[in-house]
Amino acid sequence: MAESNTDVAVKPKEPTFAFGKKERQLITDPFNDNNPITIQVLGICSALAVTTLVLPSVVMSIAVVFVISFSALIISLLRNSIPKQVRMIVQLVVIAALVTVVELVLKAASYDVYKQLSVFIGLIITNCIVMGRLEAFSMANRPWRSFLDGLGNGLGYGAILIIIAVVREVFGKGSLLGWQIIGNTDDYMINTATSWMFGWYANNNLMVLPAAAMFIVGIIIWVQRSMYPRLVDAS
Amino acid sequence: MLDIFLKAAFIENMVLAYFLGMCSYLAVSKTVKTAVGLGLAVIFVLSITMPINWLISTYLLEPTTSVLSGIMGQETDLTFLRFILFIAVIASMVQLVEMIIEKSSPALYVSLGIFLPLITVNCAILGGSLFMVAREYNFAESLAFGIGSGFGWFLAIIAIAAIREKLRYSAIPPALRGLGIAFILTGLMGIAFMSLMGIDPGNIIPQK
Numbered sequence: 441m442a443e444s445n446t447d448v449a450v451k452p453k454e455p456t457f458a459f460g461k462k463e464r465q466l467i468t469d470p471f472n473d474n475n476p477i478t479i480q481v482l483g484i485c486s487a488l489a490v491t492t493l494v495l496p497s498v499v500m501s502i503a504v505v506f507v508i509s510f511s512a513l514i515i516s517l518l519r520n521s522i523p524k525q526v527r528m529i530v531q532l533v534v535i536a537a538l539v540t541v542v543e544l545v546l547k548a549a550s551y552d553v554y555k556q557l558s559v560f561i562g563l564i565i566t567n568c569i570v571m572g573r574l575e576a577f578s579m580a581n582r583p584w585r586s587f588l589d590g591l592g593n594g595l596g597y598g599a600i601l602i603i604i605a606v607v608r609e610v611f612g613k614g615s616l617l618g619w620q621i622i623g624n625t626d627d628y629m630i631n632t633a634t635s636w637m638f639g640w641y642a643n644n645n646l647m648v649l650p651a652a653a654m655f656i657v658g659i660i661i662w663v664q665r666s667m668y669p670r671l672v673d674a675s
Numbered sequence: 676m677l678d679i680f681l682k683a684a685f686i687e688n689m690v691l692a693y694f695l696g697m698c699s700y701l702a703v704s705k706t707v708k709t710a711v712g713l714g715l716a717v718i719f720v721l722s723i724t725m726p727i728n729w730l731i732s733t734y735l736l737e738p739t740t741s742v743l744s745g746i747m748g749q750e751t752d753l754t755f756l757r758f759i760l761f762i763a764v765i766a767s768m769v770q771l772v773e774m775i776i777e778k779s780s781p782a783l784y785v786s787l788g789i790f791l792p793l794i795t796v797n798c799a800i801l802g803g804s805l806f807m808v809a810r811e812y813n814f815a816e817s818l819a820f821g822i823g824s825g826f827g828w829f830l831a832i833i834a835i836a837a838i839r840e841k842l843r844y845s846a847i848p849p850a851l852r853g854l855g856i857a858f859i860l861t862g863l864m865g866i867a868f869m870s871l872m873g874i875d876p877g878n879i880i881p882q883k
Contacts, residue, residue: 478854481698481701481702481854482698483698484694484697484698484701485694485695485696485697485698485798485799485802486798488694488697489693489694489695528766528792528795529763529766532762532763532766532795532796533759533762533763536758536759536762537759539758540755540756540758540759543755543758544755558809559802559805559806559809562757562758562801562802562805563695563798563801563802563805565758565762565796565801566762566795566796566797566798566800566801566802567796567798568698568793568796571793571796649865649866649869650692650693650694650865651861651862651863651865651866651869652862653694653862654694654858654859654861654862654865655858655859655862657858658851658855658856658857658858658859658862659855661850661851661854661855661858662848662850662851662855663850665849665850665851665855666850669850672849672850672852
């Protein structure tokens with residue numbers, strides 16, 4: 441009799457495998473089904489401003505992945521001891537501390553990229569994805585799962601960021617990661633082997649404008665929702 | 676001061692030139708009423724947090740002007756604490772605004788829902804403070820910048836809410852409805868506001 445009572449009261453704990461099916465889903469879902477930028481509408485601010493060149497976007501994605509995964513891990517470890525009223529402040533302090541670490545590391549490692557990213561490193565704190573995933577997932581889930589969820593969302597964000605940046609840099613400047621791949625109309629022939637590709641492309645200055653990033657995201661959303669009709673906004 | 680206000684509100688609009696504050700901008704702009712409420716709250720928060728952040732940054736963090744440097748007798752550089760202190764100030768101010776709105780206008784409080792506390796993580800607010808630090812404004816300039824950028828954000832969200840209200844009766848392809856068209860709209864508005872680029876508000880009042 442006592443045994444059946446305890447059976448009802450104590451639900452058996454769900455087993456966690458390091459890379460079980462659910463865990464893998466946490467990483468793959470945010471690429472398409474639950475993409476932070478195109479489906480959840482989070483993290484858009486920094487996505488647009490840094491994507492003029494690919495290199496800052498890659499650095500930004502790495503920074504965001506680091507911040508999301510480790511803050512998700514830390515908050516998940518602390519989740520049972522945070523009082524409800526100060527929940528947001530605790531989350532913000534954890535995120536701010538991690539972002540400060542990222543900023544100092546970046547400042548030391550690559551000052552040029554740091555100057556290019558300027559305020560947007562600090563703005564990772566207010567990146568809605570970080571807060572959003574902390575509130576929605578880490579406050580209610582176990583550490584390893586929260587870490588993977590943060591990792592997945594960060595990578596999904598990074599994927600979109602790099603797509604936008606590649607389009608903007610290739611069409612807006614003719615270069616990729618700093619290497620000129622499409623010659624501009626006012627470039628000299630650097631060597632005869634590659635002279636055929638120089639001198640014909642006039643930079644698409646629309647791509648350099650921040651507004652272009654909005655158009656590109658709109659088109660990505662359009663393509664994504666046409667390819668997967670289940671993602672169409674029912675409202 | 677007026678030229679900083681004009682610049683922040685129109686020429687370097689927080690939303691349409693720098694694309695900060697997009698998350699709540701896109702999420703709350705479905706009707707003009709909620710947009711007005713959120714916009715006013717953002718103006719208030721920005722105008723108050725900007726001067727406070729300036730005071731903290733100048734008198735606590737910066738090595739040359741810090742009060743702590745005077746006390747310790749040597750230059751103490753606490754600028755690495757900037758993010759944490761700024762966000763703490765913003766969080767407390769937003770809590771204050773939330774309490775005020777709850778008392779004075781419960782209907783607005785209910786209609787804004789989760790987005791009122793989400794002003795804390797609105798990129799525009801922290802971004803404004805970081806811009807103020809990067810551009811090394813003085814106190815009066817930071818106040819003007821705060822009110823100006825708040826007003827610019829308010830303007831932008833009202834504009835897109837009005838357009839989206841009208842868009843509800845248009846025939847947009849299903850895959851583009853809602854979010855997709857909002858992005859493209861914002862891009863177009865950004866280009867429209869670029870027409871203001873190059874105006875130097877400092878010269879509006881002609882020198883005799």
